[in-house]
Amino acid sequence: MTDVEQGKVSSGQVVLMYFVFRLFTMAVLLPLVSTGTAGRDSWLSALLVGVWTALITLPMLLLARRFPTEAPAAYLPRVVSRPVAVVIGILFAWYFLHLAVIELRQFADVLNTALLRETPSLLLTGLMLAVVAYAMDQGLEVIARSTQIIASAIIAIALFVLGLSAIHWRLENLAPVLANGWRPVLVTSFSPLGWFAETVIVLFLFPYISDKHTLPGKLYAVIAASAVILAAFGTAAPAMFGAAEAQRQTFVGLTIIRSISVAGFLERLDPLLIVALISGVFVKAGVLLYLAALVLAQTFGLQSYRGLVLPISVLALGFSRIVFESTLEARHFFAPHVMTPYALSITTGLPLLVLAVAALRGQRGGAS
Amino acid sequence: MKRLALTALALCLALAPGCYDLTELTELGLIESVAIDTSAAGEGYEFTAEFMTPADRGDDAIQGKGFEPWLASADGPTLHAAINHIRRRVSRLPFYQHAEVVVFGRPLAQRGLTSALDLLTRDSRGRRTLRLVVTEGTGREALAATSGLETTAAGALVGLLEIQQTMGYSRMVSLNEFMLMATSEAGMGLLPLVRAAKQPGSAAGEDEPLLEVAGLGIFDGDRLVGTVEGPAARGVLWLRGELGRGALFGTLPGGQVSAEFSGVSSRTRAAFVRGEPAIRVEIQGRLTLLEDGFGVPLVKKVPMMEDLFEAQVRTEVEAALDEVLRGMRADVFGFADALHRSDHRQWQRLKGSWREWLAGLNVEVDVKLSLGHLGLTTTRILFGGP
Numbered sequence: 009m010t011d012v013e014q015g016k017v018s019s020g021q022v023v024l025m026y027f028v029f030r031l032f033t034m035a036v037l038l039p040l041v042s043t044g045t046a047g048r049d050s051w052l053s054a055l056l057v058g059v060w061t062a063l064i065t066l067p068m069l070l071l072a073r074r075f076p077t078e079a080p081a082a083y084l085p086r087v088v089s090r091p092v093a094v095v096i097g098i099l100f101a102w103y104f105l106h107l108a109v110i111e112l113r114q115f116a117d118v119l120n121t122a123l124l125r126e127t128p129s130l131l132l133t134g135l136m137l138a139v140v141a142y143a144m145d146q147g148l149e150v151i152a153r154s155t156q157i158i159a160s161a162i163i164a165i166a167l168f169v170l171g172l173s174a175i176h177w178r179l180e181n182l183a184p185v186l187a188n189g190w191r192p193v194l195v196t197s198f199s200p201l202g203w204f205a206e207t208v209i210v211l212f213l214f215p216y217i218s219d220k221h222t223l224p225g226k227l228y229a230v231i232a233a234s235a236v237i238l239a240a241f242g243t244a245a246p247a248m249f250g251a252a253e254a255q256r257q258t259f260v261g262l263t264i265i266r267s268i269s270v271a272g273f274l275e276r277l278d279p280l281l282i283v284a285l286i287s288g289v290f291v292k293a294g295v296l297l298y299l300a301a302l303v304l305a306q307t308f309g310l311q312s313y314r315g316l317v318l319p320i321s322v323l324a325l326g327f328s329r330i331v332f333e334s335t336l337e338a339r340h341f342f343a344p345h346v347m348t349p350y351a352l353s354i355t356t357g358l359p360l361l362v363l364a365v366a367a368l369r370g371q372r373g374g375a376s
Numbered sequence: 377m378k379r380l381a382l383t384a385l386a387l388c389l390a391l392a393p394g395c396y397d398l399t400e401l402t403e404l405g406l407i408e409s410v411a412i413d414t415s416a417a418g419e420g421y422e423f424t425a426e427f428m429t430p431a432d433r434g435d436d437a438i439q440g441k442g443f444e445p446w447l448a449s450a451d452g453p454t455l456h457a458a459i460n461h462i463r464r465r466v467s468r469l470p471f472y473q474h475a476e477v478v479v480f481g482r483p484l485a486q487r488g489l490t491s492a493l494d495l496l497t498r499d500s501r502g503r504r505t506l507r508l509v510v511t512e513g514t515g516r517e518a519l520a521a522t523s524g525l526e527t528t529a530a531g532a533l534v535g536l537l538e539i540q541q542t543m544g545y546s547r548m549v550s551l552n553e554f555m556l557m558a559t560s561e562a563g564m565g566l567l568p569l570v571r572a573a574k575q576p577g578s579a580a581g582e583d584e585p586l587l588e589v590a591g592l593g594i595f596d597g598d599r600l601v602g603t604v605e606g607p608a609a610r611g612v613l614w615l616r617g618e619l620g621r622g623a624l625f626g627t628l629p630g631g632q633v634s635a636e637f638s639g640v641s642s643r644t645r646a647a648f649v650r651g652e653p654a655i656r657v658e659i660q661g662r663l664t665l666l667e668d669g670f671g672v673p674l675v676k677k678v679p680m681m682e683d684l685f686e687a688q689v690r691t692e693v694e695a696a697l698d699e700v701l702r703g704m705r706a707d708v709f710g711f712a713d714a715l716h717r718s719d720h721r722q723w724q725r726l727k728g729s730w731r732e733w734l735a736g737l738n739v740e741v742d743v744k745l746s747l748g749h750l751g752l753t754t755t756r757i758l759f760g761g762p
Contacts, residue, residue: 122500127396178556180717187720249504249552252559256497267504267552275505 011079012305012313013148013216019223021152022213023230024159025295026206030234031162032288033203035281036114038260040242043342044196047251048182050242056197058235061204062228064352067360068207069224072214074366075373079215081306083373087366096358097307100212101300103354105320107206108296109327110338112136115289116328117335118259122266123282133328136289141321143290144298145314148216151294158287165284169277170240172268177247199344200238202351207231211359212299258335297324405429405468408445409530411515412492413481415451415458421484421491423458424449424516425470426529445528447519455491472501476530478551480567481514485593485600493558493598496551504552509533510593510600512571521572522584532587537568545609546589547618558597561723562712562730566612569593569603594706602704604696611696614659614689615709615741617642624663624685631669631756633681635747637661646714648722653733655711656740659689664749668756678747686743693741705734 033039040046046053075083080100084093115136116129124132143151186193210227217223244264245254257263262281269275298313301320305313332338341347366372411424427446448465452458462470478496480489496502511518523532537548546568557565569592572585591605592612604612613619617640625634640661647654663685668677700706712730716723726733 124397125500131396176552180713181556183717184720187716250556250559253497253555263504269505 011215012310013302015147015149015152015216016218017148017152017213017216019217019219019226021156022210022217022223023226025152025155025213025291026209026227027230027234028155028159028162028288028291029206029209029295030204030230031166031237031284032111032292033200034238034241035166035261035284035288036118036259037342038241038245039200039203039342039347040196040238041245041254041260042257043339043344044199044255045192046196047188047192047255048246049186049188049193050196050246050251051182051239052186052193053196053199054235054239054242056193057200057204057238058232060197060201061207061231061235064201064205064356065207065210065227065231067356067363068211069227071359071363071366072211073220074363074371076220077215078373079302079306080212080362081303083366083371084362087362087369087371094307096362097303099354099358100208101303101307103351104296104300104303105324105327106331108293108300109324109331110341111289111292111296112324112328113331114338115285115293117338118262118285119282121259122262122278130325130329134325136286136293137321137325140290140294140297141317143294144301144317144321148213148298151291151298154294155291158291162284162288165280166237169265169268169280170237170244172270172274172277173244173248173264175270176267177244179247181247181250182243195344198348199342201344202342202347204231204234205351205355208355208359209295209299212303258339293324297321399469403469404471405466406471407475408528409477409479409519409533410472410475411479411481411511411519412455412484413514413516414483414487417451420451420453421455421458422449422451422514422516423455423462424519425462425466425475426519427466427468427470428528429468447516449516455495472499473503475502475506477507477509477533479515479518479529479533479570480508480510481516481518482510482512482600483514485510485567485595487599489595489598493551493555497555502551504550504555506551507534507537508549508551508554508567509537509570510567512569512590512603517572517585518570518587521587524586529587533570536570536587536589540568540589541620544589544619544622545591545606545613547592547613554595557708558595560710560713561716561727562707562710563597564706564708565595566708567593567595569605594700594704594708596704596706601706602700604699607692608695608699611692611694612700612708614640614693614743615642615644615657615696617659619661623666624688625667626684626688628677628680628684632667633665633669633684634667635663635665635681635685637663637685637745644710644714646711646718648715648719651722653711653715653726653737654740655714655737656742657693657709659693659741659743661689661745662749663745663747665747665751674750674754682745682747685747686745689743689745690741693743697739701737701739702735705731707734711737711739 040050040054044050044053081097084096112133116132119132120129143154207227210223214220245260248264248267254260265277265281268277297320301313301316304316406428407425408428409426413422415422425448427448448462450458450461450465452461496506519529521529523529526532526535540546541548549567554565554567569590570587571590573588574585591603591609593600594602594604619640621636621638623634623636625632638661643658645656700708
């Protein structure tokens with residue numbers, strides 16, 4: 009069967025996609041602080057998130073390396089039977105679509121809250137989706153190359169903002185450390201795990217990576233870097249606002265950037281966040297919706313995923329209007345007891361299941 | 377053809393830059409500062425905004441071709457209602473994003489600032505870098521007072537508070553800093569206190585009241601529980617280590633001396649001794665001699681002057697502890713946070729009764745000032761003659 013995607017990307021481009029995912033979520037929600045309960049110990053939770061992510065990524069990588077040249081839709085019917093493979097394919101397509109819709113909605117909500125109060129969110133989401141759909145239509149290589157360009161800007165902005173915010177950190181706000189013990193730190197470490205589990209994208213992009221052998225090293229390096237930056241944000245928020253105030257913020261990253269004032273003139277840096285937000289959502293929605301289309305096309309044996317670009321984009325536009333009634337409802341969904349089990353059951357549970365069955369049956373794909 | 381169509385489409389985008397949120401500059405009323413008071417009816421709010429137009433900020437304004445900032449007020453049952461009602465009197469779209477100062481009237485501050493603080497932190501048009509001020513009268517009176525060298529009350533307030541930051545008896549407090557204090561373990565904070573007052577020597581009917589910095593307003597949570605001025609206000613700032621520069625002066629046998637302090641820092645050491653809180657504050661600073669009126673050899677008089685100035689600081693600190701800690705039972709010195717950091721479990725046991733502890737709290741203060749700079753001369757003036 010001819011694959012619906014003929015492009016090739018490098019492992020560096022794929023891990024950069026994941027890094028942009030992480031920075032985007034930190035810039036908007038920072039679930040570690042907004043839905044966690046560790047308060048001033050959030051930075052410790054962030055480091056634990058890195059450890060958990062490294063663990064949950066392992067089955068994804070093992071499965072990908074077991075079938076290095078095949079898309080999941082190609083080997084799943086052999087491993088778990090055709091009907092189950094279709095269900096798994098649909099579940100992953102749903103997960104990618106759902107995640108993209110959530111991010112598009114968050115993007116519109118932040119813009120409506122902070123900058124464009126009068127502009128209809130439908131217009132904001134629609135314009136973004138038009139660009140995203142164009143990128144999807146151009147294929148994986150175009151999305152990957154765009155990510156490379158955008159990632160450098162977003163990383164620079166994240167480091168610049170963190171550096172400037174450090175001027176306002178009051179580290180005494182972080183003491184006493186572990187006053188409430190390890191329990192809240194552990195519980196909070198599961199809060200962003202649902203987002204960190206987005207490493208599952210490598211499972212679906214693995215067949216198209218030209219330098220597969222370098223992926224694990226780069227991926228773990230990016231997971232570590234993401235955890236360190238998350239720890240820095242987890243330090244910044246309580247150090248600047250106090251633990252209670254930090255948790256009260258709807259968009260923690262936005263509040264951090266709006267509170268920066270250096271020497272009375274370097275302030276009002278919101279446009280930097282907006283740049284990161286717009287370019288970040290382009291990458292994240294682009295990759296996720298592309299994967300949704302790709303997985304559906306491969307699962308149902310279509311000749312090209314391009315026919316699905318428009319329907320999926322329209323679906324995402326409509327779905328972004330109804331995915332949450334309000335930011336309060338979104339906050340409830342992002343809570344560790346809702347978002348994390350939902351995401352992990354798909355991103356980690358399903359690959360683990362398939363890996364176990366393939367290992368028991370001794371099934372393996374062709375060499376890369 | 378396709379490329380041409382795409383280019384034409386891209387060019388069309390230039391015609392639609394944020395059209396929904398577009399507001400022309402000439403339609404904006406820039407707000408420099410706002411005052412929040414209780415309404416005349418008592419339960420509600422009165423909101424006052426100090427307006428300028430973008431033209432007022434233009435070249436003419438820079439060249440001093442004067443204009444009068446305009447005050448508009450409205451009231452309502454809630455603060456947001458009052459802010460909305462102001463639109464009935466203002467012909468332009470109020471632009472809050474450039475506001476620099478929020479002035480709370482004393483009656484409102486005594487009633488409580490919860491609603492105002494919630495709105496200020498919730499509304500995306502406000503920023504946590506906004507400066508907060510409490511005034512002795514109403515906020516509207518403060519904004520209506522003469523601004524001295526500045527063209528707006530906002531400019532006058534920011535200028536006055538910036539000078540106080542380095543010179544004296546009050547300090548600048550941002551919205552974020554106040555929220556940090558209010559949500560700290562003690563839950564108590566402070567704001568700079570200003571007043572609109574006649575200048576000394578002006579007769580009745582002469583001169584408009586002028587804005588001046590009076591001291592500090594002390595808050596328990598969101599409510600103003602008292603004010604401190606003069607030495608007690610500076611004592612608060614000595615204890616918090618938040619003084620930049622300032623003057624100390626006194627008399628030694630033989631003449632008057634004065635010095636400028638700088639590099640002030642304080643460190644609070646807290647511990648539980650047999651279950652009871654014990655506080656020790658170490659204050660350090662540098663001195664530069666400014667006036668030397670008595671003729672004692674340098675090696676002898678330096679320790680004498682240091683002792684004199686350290687005693688003066690201790691007096692100011694004691695005044696602060698008497699008025700604020702024991703009088704108002706307010707902990708704006710960070711003692712509760714220091715205890716929390718020193719022993720979390722013992723603090724949780726004590727936290728509920730912290731106010732009762734304050735009146736009898738034993739605070740040990742250690743002041744160490746070092747006179748390291750003598751200025752440009754070494755000895756006092758040696759007059760000639762027989």
